[in-house]
Amino acid sequence: MPHLTSSVHGTASTGLHLGLGVPGYAHPLLAPVEWGELTRPGAPLHWVVLDVADGPGAQPDPHCLEAAGRLRNGDIRVLGRLDATYGASTFGEIVSDAHRYRDWYRVDGFFVDRCPTERTALPEIRRVVGALRGLADDAHIVFGHGTHPYPGYAECADQLVTFSGPWSDYRWSQVAEWTADYPPERFCHLVHGVPRGHLEEALRIARWQGAGTVWFTDRADRDGRTGSPWESLPGYWDEIVSRIGPGVSE
Template sequence: MPHLSSTATGVAQTDVAVGFGVPGFAHPLLAPTEWAELTRPDTPLHWVVLNIDNGPGDRPDPHCLDAAGRLRNAGVRVLGQLDVTYGARGFGELVSDAHRYLDWYLVDGFFLGRCPTERTALPEVARTVTTLRALLRDGSDDGHIVFGHGTHPHPGYADTADQLVTFAGPWSDYRWSQAAEWTADHPPERFCHLVHGMPGGHLDEALRVARWQGASTIYFTDRTDTGPAGDPWESLPGYWDEIVSRVGPGVSE
């Protein structure tokens, strides 16, 4: 996945509340341990993505409803995944999916997967987000919106979402990646990095990369995207307990 070759933010953050953005597990019947683990007290979770079938699915799923309910009862923000397909999906389809997520699972916001990055797509994405926030505002607030770019987009996207995923890819790329210069104009709370294929022995190095580039929401896993499903996020990393202890409450990054 391409990354902009620009100078890193260059200033290590010492007072940033680092936590996890979980990009979604397998179905709760297939990954019951994973979903249960997310409700463990003092796990520093910023949000968890609920993705039933690359979206909300065709009908309510009681197992997903139970998993989402347990997370929300534990004070964890649950986001419904909307597949933007790099701008190919229409406004009506996305809003319809959003309605189903809200009606069936009472989500707290949305993760816009495969979000476009170019400036020309920004007006349509902004239009969609305006509608999503209006739908969410029928609840307690206007929710939380994350753009799943996976790389650095045009800087205008930072004015529309609460957070941008500016890296999603393998550790072999992440360890040499750099942040776009414009990210230095925003606090670390605005950025998220999702890294797969990362051996446990590199946790300290990976946390330094995230800190140096100014991202306070992270998810690191040793899983890869070469399995049968091609999805490295479907299960917990083998070093989950260790990384929770590294970034948990009271731990300064």
Template sequence: MPYLTSTTTGTASTDVGTGLAVPGLAHPLLAPAEWAGLASPGAPLHWVVLDIADGPGTQPDPHCLEAAGRLRNAGVRVLGRLDGAYGQRPSGGLVLDARRYADWYLVDGFLLDHCPADRSRLPEVRRTVATLRTLRDDAHIVLGHGTHPYPGYAESADQMVTFSGAWSHYRWSRAAEWSADYPPERFCHLVHGVPRGHLEEALRIARWQGAATIYFTDRTDRGGWADPWETMPGYWDDIVSRLGMGVSE
């Protein structure tokens, strides 16, 4: 099995309850039923990302405000998406967007998407995260690297997205050795193009690699021309049911 990379206790743990992250549905006007469905009881949701217009937009959107409020009332954590542009975007712009998310939508934290992963950018990311935490006492910060970053990033984030991409790559992926030093609650995997018939295998890979927050979808990026996260997977109810029962070993 290609994804068994270590026998260290913790890396192959299957005791932690796996939950779902929703990385960025289409606007509530385009996907009203899906946003409403997220607020239904029963789904083990760890967080849902709110992305109005590649960020918070230039003014409050009443439809997004209603959708976010419905989720918060249901006990679901809502995160505002900030595009870090892999370190090319100034911290001031990120913080401005974060303030808008906090003021307009009362978000519970932030996903710093396209976060750099190299050691040289770590001090800047640390400063940005420290500022984001001043906007809300209990802000939940997720760093969206999309790959395993330099280990020091783990000390700044509540969670890190250490895989974001296609199933064809995920099924052969490996967890970094250092990740075994941290609990599964610290890691998220976002995978598109997962066939229904491979859903059980995908869940096992996440568990063996030590990621307790996942999002798997059968939607694809169509060669880079589509956003696979905009619509819910066709097997959403199946995922919720499997996580509710636990994944057999």
């Protein structure tokens, strides 16, 4: 059962203003409605991941450039997706992709997907982050662990994804005690398969566990056969925006 481990988190459980982190829609040509909805006035977005073609692609994509530009013009942070493949990707591969994201799409930071979690991999990830911050001093860096990593990772990223998975696991998940040493804005939860009737419960769990950024969707992951559950809008997009947003202009 989720629990609070500090007075800081006790305050967050009732007063924390949650925001949304979008882990990456399908290509703008395939999901024009989704990308369009992200610029809706009042949508409480912390960041949106841009994944052109399992990374930045081989050449600039004008459709992705346009989509990213609209978001950035709306003061919405755009993050380029970098795949660490749990430590199998080399330093050079990751940094090369990061350069292309910056050069082609002027991203505001990076989502390091499939980031390793072990203590032994931390020095190399620190080296990667040093290079990423060298591209832009104010780069926002999110580690896409999907589970609680060794605590030292919290010292070199702006945010950690400490849960990514199905609602059936999330509703019984527990928060690691060391997270109480950090404010909620350092943690993100990505949950798929959340039924509309359980949306309020999911929001309660996120606040209770001290996560400041969330993404909940009713889309399900069918063993990869129908693509990622993150590729399209949740069926209750309007409801989730109204529940956690500052107000929506219809």
